[in-house]
Amino acid sequence: MSKSLQAIRGMNDILPEQTPLWRYFEGTVARLLDNYGYRQIRMPIVEFTELFKRSIGEVTDIVEKEMYTFDDRNGDSLTLRPEGTAACVRAVLEHGITGGGQVQKLWYIGPMFRHERPQKGRYRQFHQIGCEVFNLDGPDIDAELIVLTWRLWGELGIRDAVKLELNSLGTAEARARYRDALVEFLSARLEHLDEDSQRRLKTNPLRVLDTKNPDTQAVLVDAPKLADYLDEESRVHFEGLKARLDAAGIPYVINPKLVRGLDYYSKTVFEWVTDKLGAQGTVCAGGRYDGLVEQMGGKPTPGVGFAMGIERLVLMLEALDKVPQALSRQVDVYLCAFGEAAELAALSLSERVRDQLPNLRLQINAGAGSFKSQFKKADKSGALYALILGDDELAQQVVGFKPLRGQGEQQSIAWDALAAHLATCVVQG
Structure with a gap:
């Protein structure tokens, strides 16, 4: 007897009983973004593989282990998009909509794909809503992105269940100086690092900072601090962001180990985290990527953005009993x-x-x-x-x-x- 047809592991159907909550969440976010002056952009789910190698970084876990990559009939290497920022940058470059310093405030929604071990809140096909802003380089726009997510949590009734973590990665030059110091420190303690951190030390050493291994975490207690290597420009930027969040009454904590998993970030990085979803604690994250457009062949263009995971936020609404009764x-x-x-x-x-x-x-x-x-x-x-x-x-x-x-x-x-x-x-x- 032939095997019954099923969905691919980690790629789930969203059934009619579930879609009202999805539509409620998506509609709430879309209305909020419209109110803040963001415009929707829609990109293909398949891109040339080179796009993600150049943007995310060839030695990141995403590119090395998680992407769905295949050759098409023409022999081109294509990849199902693992995240939205690179595709959005490609789109604005291709169509010239950030040329001449034009400010663009964009948002998108859709499926992303990563070959990970499926578990609650983490899937191989997952859905994100993302925002990207181009040609604004001050801390005011960083603050706006965080403020609008704070407002979203209020509208959804989940503010008490999330916490904002902040850090600054500095400019590329400052980060390079810190990387050298961190590698020197950790290399002298190599035998105390877990196997994954030893590998990352050679390829992407800043990722060692967010290790979950307790032995490596113990070593990192005395490691050099990124804040000590920040350049003055980044320091002023970060202080400006904190001042605006203070003015808006948004609580936050500084997490010096927050580095994000993508190579293109600089200066501001942030995550909204929760303890209501077990191990999958991040529900929204982002930061500034001022060098990415130039890295992808465009003119120097500041950029900043975030992405939020729809599956995780829908799970939160259910777990906290914040599903509007009318949806039933x-x-x-x-x-x-x-x-x-x-x-x-x-x-x-x-x-x-x-x-x-x-x-x-x-x-x-x-x-x-x-x-x-x-x-x-x-x-x-x-x-x-x-x-x-x-x-x-x-x-x-x-x-x-x-x-x-x-x-x-x-x-x-x-x-x-x-x-x-x-x-x-x-x-x-």
Whole structure:
């Protein structure tokens, strides 16, 4: 017997019972970003592999171990995008929309792909919402990105469950000086480092700082501190960011070990973390990447951005019981029609109601059925009210109106008055 077809491990279906919460979250973020003046951009999910090697860094874990890379029929090496910033930078360069110092405030949404070990909150196909801002180099825009995420957590009701961690990586030159000092310090203590940190010491030494290995963490207690190697420009920038967050009343902690996993970051880096999701504690992260556009062939262009994981934030809303109750109801009104003549009238009547109440969620019974079976389907739909249209109602040009979720007697409503009655009842319901 052939094996039953299943989704690829780590790539999940989002079922109809789950999509209302996804749409609520995505809609909340989209509205907030619109209000802050960000415009949506949509990029392909497949890019040339060289894009990610040049931007993320060839010796990062993502490029070395996690990317879905393949040759197409032309022999080109292509990769399913593992993150959105590189693709967004490629797009703005290709279309010249940051030329001449034009400020661009952009956002995107979509699936990303990394071949990781699947676990709760970490998948091989995962979804992100990201923001990128170009041609603004001050701490004010860094602060804006953090402030708008803080506002988002407030709208979602999860502020008490997240914590902001900040650090500054300095300029490339300052970071290079620090890297040399860190390598010298750790090389003298090589035997005390875990195997993964020993490998990173040769390829990407700053990543040793965020190791989870307790023995290596103990060694890092006395390691050189990145803050001691910051250049004056980065120090002033970081102080300006902190002053703005203080002014906005946003609490934060300085995490000197926060370096992020991508090579292109400079100056500001930040993460929103939680202890409500077990090991997968980061729900939103980002920072400044002033050298990336130039690194990818463009003119020097400051940039800063963040990405948030939709799966993890949806899990948080569920874990903290912050799912709006209204999401459990997908139908407001269910129209039951008995007989062919009633079915034809129901179609016409429902469309007239929709013209007057475009936001009403009105479902007409399909597949005919007895009075009992149609009412059973109406109840199962979760609708607040059932409308009844049979031969008697048809003759009088009325519709039966029956509450399904509370007190109230069935009554008859004239067709011409139905939309106004529903507007009042559904709002009250």
